[in-house]
Amino acid sequence: MNIGAAARQSGLPAKTIRYYEEIGLLRADRAANGYRDYSTEDIHRLRFVQRARSLGFSVEECRQLLSLYSDRDRASADVKAIAQEKLGEIDRKIAELTGLRHMLGHLVSSCHGDDRPDCPIIDGLAGKVTH
Amino acid sequence: MNIGAAARQSGLPAKTIRYYEEIGLLRADRAANGYRDYSTEDIHRLRFVQRARSLGFSVEECRQLLSLYSDRDRASADVKAIAQEKLGEIDRKIAELTGLRHMLGHLVSSCHGDDRPDCPIIDGLAGKVTH
DNA sequence: GTTGACCTTCCATCGACTGGAAGCCCCACA
DNA sequence: TGTGGGGCTTCCAGTCGATGGAAGGTCAAC
Structure with a gap:
């Protein structure tokens, strides 16, 4: 899935998604043509971050929350x-x-x-x- | 009055006072040695801005308020x-x-x-x- | 083949400061 | 008269969380 579709599905602007990648919050696979390629799990994470941000968590807190989200044993x-x-x-x-x-x-x-x-x-x- | 004393009297850090001058919010006379020189009226304006900022007014709003403050006929x-x-x-x-x-x-x-x-x-x- | 939408990177800008470096200036004390 | 320390100056960079725009590559439809 291209970044545009990911943006529509997550509620985050494409610019913001690229920014999150730049600061190492979320990364994405690349298709053969160099385009970013998002899986449904990536979309879950994007939506997760979108919700956390809208609840007032800072980007750094989102980073923490994401790692807790991914850690099934925490x-x-x-x-x-x-x-x-x-x-x-x-x-x-x-x-x-x-x-x-x-x-x-x-x-x-x-x-x-x-x-x-x-x-x-x-x-x-x-x-x-x-x- | 030097910027340090003006900072103590207005409750604004010296850095912030210089910044306000840089963006044209408040300006100051200069003494012969190049130091900024603040009058008591300058201090009033600094305190005015400090209060307005602490009440949640943006710097641009402070600019408006300052001109209204100075305009005795508005x-x-x-x-x-x-x-x-x-x-x-x-x-x-x-x-x-x-x-x-x-x-x-x-x-x-x-x-x-x-x-x-x-x-x-x-x-x-x-x-x-x-x- | 040519639009037009979409994607890429890179660089600049926003607000409102804040930190730090490099270099004057001034005053007190020896 | 020298020295030390604090205060002052300018300038540049960084903060946070994006956002805007330029220049250029890609893709699908007509």
Whole structure:
């Protein structure tokens, strides 16, 4: 299967698949004409990576997960540890964004937003505390 | 004031201040010896940018905000529009992360996490639906 | 034989820094 | 007056995860 079909089946752009190959995340056989050639197992791996990336795992974590994916004897605890670490990161990010949301929301709601120049948002950013 | 002191007072690393100057976000006078020289107004602008960045505004948005900051006659509505757009982005990010959190949390909690090899997290990433 | 889609490699770019090298400058202390 | 150390300068490279584009080879249909 050529890279275009692999891209359609995995949900990853062809460019990205080549990039993953370049950084050694996934490699592909080559047909006689030099084209990359993907097996159904390759497609599974591509989809696996696509899902893991979309769940917020970094490329390096995908590398780890792929090797755990391929290792039929690894303990599920090894996988769970990575996923839990990632869960913690996601929670931290959500908390951070929620904090931002409160601060910015406060500034926005205190700004009358008309054609007058005084603006609590600018004042807030400038360090003048507004209540 | 030299860049080191400006860095301490603004909370931005000196490297970052130089970078901001390089991209034309903020510029600085030069002393006779070629050192950058910051006034208190420069420090205000640096702190302004530092706060805006930490609230999730991009550098380009900081550029806009800075010009609104400097324009004593602009309408507060102009500022509010930018801030509201950013608020929407933050909300979308939070929603996305919350979705991820649910999915990954589901996978993690369904994995027994011991030394046996079967693992719903890997199965989930591999596309095998687990309930 | 000639389109046009698809494939290849290679190089550049994005955002927002960050690290490091090489070389001035300045001040305190001996 | 010399020396040491810290701070400053510029410039170049690297980060992460792609993405865009150029130049050129391949393939299948008409």
